Amino acid sequence: MNEQQQTLWQFMxxxxxxxxxxxxxxxxxxxxxxIIAVLVGLPLGIFIARxxxxxxxxxGIAGVLQTIPSIALLGFMIPxxxxxxxxxxxxxxxxxxxxxxxxxxxxxxxxxxxVKEAAVAMGMSKWQLLFKVELPLAMPVILAGxxxxxxxxxxxxxxxxYIAAGGLGEFIFGGISLNNTxxxxxxxxxxxxxxxxxxxxxxxxxxxxxxxxxxxxxxLPAILVIMACFYFIPTAYxxxxxAGFTPEFMGRQDGNLGLQSKYGLKIHTIVISDAxxxxxxxxxxxxxxxxxxxxxxxxxxxxxxxxxxKKIFPPYYAAPIVRDDALKKFPQLESTLxxxxxxxxxxxMTDLNYRTDYLHQSPERVAKDFLVAHNLFKPDRGGSxxxxxxxxxxxxxxxxxxxMYSMLxxxxxxxxxxxxxxxxxxxxxxxxxANNQIDLYPEYTGTGLLAILQPSQQQIDAVTGxxxxxxxxxxxxxxxxxxxKWLQPxxxxxxxxxxxxxxxxxxxxxxxxxxxKQYLQTK
Amino acid sequence: MIKVxxxxxxxxxxxxxxxxxxxxxxGENLILLGTSGCGKTTTLKMINRLIEPDRGKVFINGxxxxxxxxxxxxxxxxxxxxxxxxxxxxxxAENIAIVPQLLKWDKKQTExxxxxxxxxxxxxxxxxxxxxxxxxxxxxxxxxxARALVTDPAVLLMDEPFGALDTVTRSKIQQEFKALDExxxxxxxxxTHDVQEAFELGDRICLMDKGKIVQNGTPAELLFxxxxxxxxxFLKDQRLQLEFKAIKLKDLVATEGVFExxxxxxxxxxxxxxxxxxxxxxxxxxxxxxxxxxxxTDLGFEDLMSAFYQYKKRHAHE
Numbered sequence: 103m104n105e106q107q108q109t110l111w112q113f114m115x116x117x118x119x120x121x122x123x124x125x126x127x128x129x130x131x132x133x134x135x136x137i138i139a140v141l142v143g144l145p146l147g148i149f150i151a152r153x154x155x156x157x158x159x160x161x162g163i164a165g166v167l168q169t170i171p172s173i174a175l176l177g178f179m180i181p182x183x184x185x186x187x188x189x190x191x192x193x194x195x196x197x198x199x200x201x202x203x204x205x206x207x208x209x210x211x212x213x214x215x216x217v218k219e220a221a222v223a224m225g226m227s228k229w230q231l232l233f234k235v236e237l238p239l240a241m242p243v244i245l246a247g248x249x250x251x252x253x254x255x256x257x258x259x260x261x262x263x264y265i266a267a268g269g270l271g272e273f274i275f276g277g278i279s280l281n282n283t284x285x286x287x288x289x290x291x292x293x294x295x296x297x298x299x300x301x302x303x304x305x306x307x308x309x310x311x312x313x314x315x316x317x318x319x320x321x322l323p324a325i326l327v328i329m330a331c332f333y334f335i336p337t338a339y340x341x342x343x344x345a346g347f348t349p350e351f352m353g354r355q356d357g358n359l360g361l362q363s364k365y366g367l368k369i370h371t372i373v374i375s376d377a378x379x380x381x382x383x384x385x386x387x388x389x390x391x392x393x394x395x396x397x398x399x400x401x402x403x404x405x406x407x408x409x410x411x412k413k414i415f416p417p418y419y420a421a422p423i424v425r426d427d428a429l430k431k432f433p434q435l436e437s438t439l440x441x442x443x444x445x446x447x448x449x450x451m452t453d454l455n456y457r458t459d460y461l462h463q464s465p466e467r468v469a470k471d472f473l474v475a476h477n478l479f480k481p482d483r484g485g486s487x488x489x490x491x492x493x494x495x496x497x498x499x500x501x502x503x504x505x506m507y508s509m510l511x512x513x514x515x516x517x518x519x520x521x522x523x524x525x526x527x528x529x530x531x532x533x534x535x536a537n538n539q540i541d542l543y544p545e546y547t548g549t550g551l552l553a554i555l556q557p558s559q560q561q562i563d564a565v566t567g568x569x570x571x572x573x574x575x576x577x578x579x580x581x582x583x584x585x586x587k588w589l590q591p592x593x594x595x596x597x598x599x600x601x602x603x604x605x606x607x608x609x610x611x612x613x614x615x616x617x618x619k620q621y622l623q624t625k
Numbered sequence: 626m627i628k629v630x631x632x633x634x635x636x637x638x639x640x641x642x643x644x645x646x647x648x649x650x651x652g653e654n655l656i657l658l659g660t661s662g663c664g665k666t667t668t669l670k671m672i673n674r675l676i677e678p679d680r681g682k683v684f685i686n687g688x689x690x691x692x693x694x695x696x697x698x699x700x701x702x703x704x705x706x707x708x709x710x711x712x713x714x715x716x717x718a719e720n721i722a723i724v725p726q727l728l729k730w731d732k733k734q735t736e737x738x739x740x741x742x743x744x745x746x747x748x749x750x751x752x753x754x755x756x757x758x759x760x761x762x763x764x765x766x767x768x769x770x771a772r773a774l775v776t777d778p779a780v781l782l783m784d785e786p787f788g789a790l791d792t793v794t795r796s797k798i799q800q801e802f803k804a805l806d807e808x809x810x811x812x813x814x815x816x817t818h819d820v821q822e823a824f825e826l827g828d829r830i831c832l833m834d835k836g837k838i839v840q841n842g843t844p845a846e847l848l849f850x851x852x853x854x855x856x857x858x859f860l861k862d863q864r865l866q867l868e869f870k871a872i873k874l875k876d877l878v879a880t881e882g883v884f885e886x887x888x889x890x891x892x893x894x895x896x897x898x899x900x901x902x903x904x905x906x907x908x909x910x911x912x913x914x915x916x917x918x919x920x921x922t923d924l925g926f927e928d929l930m931s932a933f934y935q936y937k938k939r940h941a942h943e
Contacts, residue, residue, distance in 0.1 A: 214708075214710075214713075216706050216707070216708040216709070216710040217710050217711070217712060217713070219675065219706060219710055220704070220706055220709075220710025220711070220712070221710075221712070221723075222675060222699070223673060223675055223699055223704035223706070223710075224699065224700070224704070224723045224724050224727065224772070225696045225697065225698075225699035225700030225701075225724060225727055226696070226723075226727065227696050230727070235712060238714045239712075239713065239714055
């Protein structure tokens with residue numbers, strides 16, 4: 103990322119289209135859910151004010167809903183309502199309910215008994231009592247509840263982008279993924295300003311005197327509805343297919359930016375979290391998603407990878423990397439590790455991942471089954487000629503590979519093995535190796551290039567087009583800078599990829615990203 | 626006019642009102658008197674069905690109120706509350722016009738009636754668009770009274786109407802209340818725990834205890850012919866003042882003539898208390914009686930006092 107020098111203002115100006123869209127969506131989401139919350143909460147509050155025995159359970163349930171962490175609540179919504187605005191609105195609505203129900207209840211029960219008695223004694227019916235006396239007198243308290251709900255909603259609506267409902271969260275979470283402060287602020291500052299603005303406006307309303315309140319009570323619903331309509335402005339345009347990309351993918355040159363500049367791909371895109379993306383594609387909520395080419399969910403949801411025919415995604419070929427001093431210390435190590443070279447292609451790795459991630463088999467078992475099937479497994483020799491320390495990052499694929507290397511070393515050499523799996527991210531794993539805490543771990547060429555070496559953009563462009571070039575470049579640079587050796591690649595490429603449902607891709611005749619672009623251009 | 630027939634009401638097994646019956650004649654002012662918890666307010670509220678009785682009947686003009694729709698019934702009965710119960714979000718004018726609005730009166734008629742009442746209750750027109758919290762306690766209570774009177778209902782129920790006021794304001798409003806011509810035509814049931822107020826305002830007093838009526842009679846009957854020790858004890862404090870209030874001028878002086886004090890005529894049924902309050906106790910001061918022949922008889926303080934003692938003596942021996 104060499105956009106660091108860009109100021110926040112420049113970023114916002116450059117992204118003003120997106121910023122406006124997201125702000126409108128944000129306001130829309132907030133107020134759609136608020137209106138529904140008022141429509142549900144107000145009658146419910148009135149009901150429990152009339153039937154006090156229900157007030158405990160109703161307020162209790164609304165209170166419990168309030169305590170569910172927002173991300174978890176959004177997660178619960180997906181199986182029920184899928185992705186997009188629907189589950190987001192329902193989740194926001196549930197958060198907004200408690201303050202509205204509670205304040206309606208408190209407001210109505212707080213109306214002076216002698217005023218209520220007078221109203222009844224004057225001959226008002228139950229409904230006249232409600233509309234002429236109880237609601238008007240409870241209005242300041244009810245408005246305070248709506249005000250609280252609005253501010254909560256502006257905050258929680260930032261999370262809506264996780265399930266592809268848009269809003270300012272797209273910038274915030276994209277910025278976090280990309281470590282782009284400007285992007286985070288471009289989302290966070292408008293969100294905070296919205297919260298302050300709505301809070302201020304509603305506080306004005308709340309403190310209006312009684313006479314003006316009558317007018318306000320008529321104008322307010324209209325304003326809410328108008329605000330709610332903002333959501334639909336940006337979604338008025340669309341395309342034949344819908345893509346769902348992670349916030350990180352959206353902002354990367356080797357992601358959506360590259361798709362637009364190199365392929366000229368124009369597709370209706372929504373931002374969504376990696377956790378629900380595959381499932382959403384399976385459920386036909388999305389047609390095209392960004393994913394990792396060896397992810398087990400590819401198999402679980404029957405998705406197919408589109409060929410990156412213009413090579414915008416740098417290759418992420420996996421290979422074991424080993425400290426030079428360890429190779430000297432354990433002479434048999436290199437040949438043993440190379441036993442796995444070229445043995446695992448993309449579909450095999452996808453299958454192995456599928457077995458750990460979806461069938462919940464242990465990584466050791468998956469590793470052993472694979473070695474046995476390929477006649478590579480030999481029983482543990484119980485060697486004691488030194489201990490090889492194997493590391494791995496904290497995800498399934500790395501555990502499987504670490505398991506295989508461990509078994510290969512124990513079966514083919516007299517060395518013993520110590521595994522240090524689950525070493526956070528790339529940085530932790532690599533630092534452990536640089537500081538001589540581990541001897542080897544599986545790494546990916548793209549990661550080595552972009553995350554560790556971080557060369558200039560020209561250099562990146564020069565080597566990413568071709569997998570051998572990338573491999574050669576990282577191999578020579580690692581040797582030069584860190585005295586670490588890249589052994590032969592294992593065979594699979596765990597790169598960014600665009601994916602579609604197998605059936606749909608076949609129907610549309612889409613095999614490559616260029617095919618996809620052509621399909622989208624035909625009318 | 627109003628007939629209460631064997632009325633009972635229990636709350637959680639405690640009998641608030643226990644099988645009581647009484648009648649109120651047209652134009653009469655009946656006071657339900659008693660300590661708190663004696664059931665007087667519950668009785669009052671059963672008459673406009675703010676509380677539904679467990680047993681018994683209430684007739685107004687011969688009609689059983691339990692056969693009427695409660696809202697319709699209540700719109701025809703004036704009701705004044707202790708804490709005025711004005712709507713804080715309505716102006717004075719809107720507050721007074723609540724029942725006309727429910728009855729869908731024509732706007733002009735309502736306006737006319739509201740300003741007429743304001744005048745009678747000595748409230749300035751500038752308060753019409755004021756909100757209740759901008760008024761003093763006494764003014765609020767006047768508005769509460771105006772609200773009850775606006776449709777000129779034949780029956781008026783009052784629940785401790787002057788209870789929340791300070792003593793000075795209270796006696797002032799009580800005097801206005803007595804002088805108000807609108808109220809003279811009305812059948813009124815008023816609840817109070819204030820014995821002085823009961824004797825001041827009541828034609829008849831219904832003394833209640835533990836949900837039952839202990840004695841129902843005129844103030845003089847309660848004082849001079851108490852049913853039992855409870856009545857006697859209840860009226861023990863400031864008894865002299867009560868006697869002065871219970872005894873009317875006509876009880877002391879039998880005459881066909883017209884009473885006059887300081888050049889102003891007095892009705893024959895004013896209390897002795899009222900006459901004595903009017904006295905300035907200068908030597909030359911007298912109450913005059915002017916008969917048909919314009920003959921003037923003078924009555925001094927001593928004359929009235931001796932008549933009072935004779936009256937007491939007479940009743941004590943009856």
